[in-house]
Amino acid sequence: MADIVDGKNEAPGRRPNFPREFKRQLVEQTFEPGASVSLVARRNDINTNLLFRWRRQYLQGVFGAPHPAHVQQQSEVDVAPFLPVSVVAETETSMSMREAVSENVCEIEFDRARLRIRGNVSPDMLRLLVRELSR
Missing domain, CATH: 1.10.10 (Arc Repressor Mutant, subunit A)
Structure with missing residues (x-):
């Protein structure tokens, strides 16, 4: 039983x-x-x-x-939303962004927030952060 x-x-x-x-x-x-x-x-x-x-x-x-x-x-x-992307001319700021890439940094700017991530981040975590910050 x-x-x-x-x-x-x-x-x-x-x-x-x-x-x-x-x-x-x-x-x-x-x-x-x-x-x-x-x-x-x-x-x-x-x-x-x-x-x-x-x-x-x-x-x-x-x-x-x-x-x-x-x-x-x-x-x-x-459903992952599409985010607007702007392509801008290279400036001094772009140089610092290039340095950030070599440090394994991802930076995303929203209307009311800027998200900067260092190191390895799982795609699921990144998707969650982008979804929450784009609301």
Whole structure:
């Protein structure tokens, strides 16, 4: 007979079988403002990749109709906006920018902010920063 431990049905030597409602609750937590999929997974002792799979299934309606705001929020993440680009003549400022490139620096100027990033930054983190600053 299977035992229920921490919201999952477990049988000795078998993978845990998580109830649909448990999966839905965890996925919905990941859509809360400021939520981190990896932190939600860690708090519930599950693999982050599994929770990402559940998020895809949730958006496909596998766990019942997804909340409309979650679908819209995910579609905004999936579509990267185009940013305006200006090509300007080389000046003294451009020289300092060339030096910055050799230091592995990326600088993006917005209407109300300037983002300067040094070192290696993941594409996902850069996408998040650009999206938030362009609002």
